[in-house]
Amino acid sequence: MxxxxxxxxxxxxxxxxxxxxxxxxxxxxxxxxxxxxxxxxxxxxxxxxxxxxxxxxxxxxxxxxxxxxxxxxxxxxxxxxxxxxxxxxxxxxxxxxxxxxxxxxxxxxxxxxxxxxxxxxxxxxxxxxxxxxxxxxxxxxxxxxxxxxxxxxxxxxxxxxxxxxxxxxxxxxxxxxxxxxxxxxxxxxxxxxxxxxxxxxxxxxxxxxxxxxxxxxxxxxxxxxxxxxxDARADVRAFLAERSKVLHLSKLPHDTTQSELESWFTHYGGRPIAFWTLRTPDQHKPTGTGFAVFSSHEEAAESLAMNGRAINERAIEVSPSSSRVLDHAQDILTPFPLSKNRPRPGDWTCPACGFSNFQRRTACFRCGYPASSNNSNSHHNNNGSGNPTVNSNHSINNNQSGPRHNGGVVPFRAGDWRCGNEGCSYHNFAKNICCLKCGASRGIAAV
Structure with missing residues (x-):
């Protein structure tokens, strides 16, 4: 004391x-x-x-x-x-x-x-x-x-x-x-x-x-x-000891979109691979907080210098965080909206890959996951544009070696990685910090 x-x-x-x-x-x-x-x-x-x-x-x-x-x-x-x-x-x-x-x-x-x-x-x-x-x-x-x-x-x-x-x-x-x-x-x-x-x-x-x-x-x-x-001192020490790749964002404007965050970080030289916010009972009343995930500890540490910079005329607090925080919060993590327009009723977010789909799609346009299994869990976190967003981890246990799209294997995109856990080799999208199939950390990625 x-x-x-x-x-x-x-x-x-x-x-x-x-x-x-x-x-x-x-x-x-x-x-x-x-x-x-x-x-x-x-x-x-x-x-x-x-x-x-x-x-x-x-x-x-x-x-x-x-x-x-x-x-x-x-x-x-x-x-x-x-x-x-x-x-x-x-x-x-x-x-x-x-x-x-x-x-x-x-x-x-x-x-x-x-x-x-x-x-x-x-x-x-x-x-x-x-x-x-x-x-x-x-x-x-x-x-x-x-x-x-x-x-x-x-x-x-x-x-x-x-x-x-x-x-x-x-x-x-x-x-x-x-x-x-x-x-x-x-x-x-x-x-x-x-x-x-x-x-x-x-x-x-x-x-x-x-x-x-x-x-x-x-x-x-x-x-x-x-x-x-x-205790900012304790937070920084933990961030450095863990070599964390996660930053916490607070005081965000309530209508912040993923594209605005991407542009903001890019302007100051940062390149996060994923953004998450917290789901609330009322999806149109967000918390004003979120997380940015980077591909390396060094990139995350450099972006700490953005603390106090403004987005949409509001200064943002950028502070160290941890993958453990994301693990504890994974049930309430949700993507930032892609636009300020509210989604149309029936549009749904794929629980397998986080892709935002129109209501008319019977399967996910990106990975082929059937709509009938996830409409009840859709988060409506898109603007009806059918563009991908970052989503929370929903474990999918199957015997495939990676995500599939209409019967075919989805090609690797920038930032995607293959699980290095023995006997897994699952193809994970760039947004995932843990393997969707076995839960292993991205730190042991084979690719």
Missing amino acids: SKAYVVIHVATTCDEHGVYVTKDSAEVIELAWIILNSETLEKINQGQVLVRPVNTPITALCTSLTTLTWDQVCNAGAFRDAVAKVDHVVQEFLISKGIEFTFVVYNSWDLRVQLPREARDKAVILPPYLQHARVFDLRTEYYRWQAYHPESLTYSSSSLPNICAALEVEPVQSSAGPIKHNLPFHLQSLAPATPRRAMEEVITLSRILFSLIKKSQPLDQHPNVLTRPL
């Missing part, structure tokens, strides 16, 4: 419509922190630092949220200087004394995506604890706490005022009132009643942390609260 909490808040430039500040170009303009002893909750240190943005302006919306103007930050230090100041404090009060610590934030995005992406853009080397942070996301911890306190369910985790109300926390009230004079009329509703500077935000987050700890007593009745931080 960590001996200290570093409660931190990151304020960035922003723009509602992405005209001046796109989702993957926002810059840090202020950092504030409070270091607490995790056992006594006594303050060890606190501080804040302003940062001068170099590529994006401080918009009227940004000022309405933070009270900061260009005049206040124009003479501040660079992003590199702010990172150095935070590192100096952490080294002096924690690392030099051998004190383990965990960050506490309202939104883990700030440390898991914003800082690494901006550091990469500005050629700044982050300290390891910032590059791969261990962090408690207070929204997640509050959500876990709610599971034991149903009386709080009317206060969702979607907003800070809701969390403060449920936990009986008094947020810090800024002396500044609403700042709307430079905001367009349609954005004035976004201006908070009491905009807060980063330190005021950190004090409020500290109060939430205190209350969450107090209201999670006794500990044995709240086993999931503030016990399992998001």
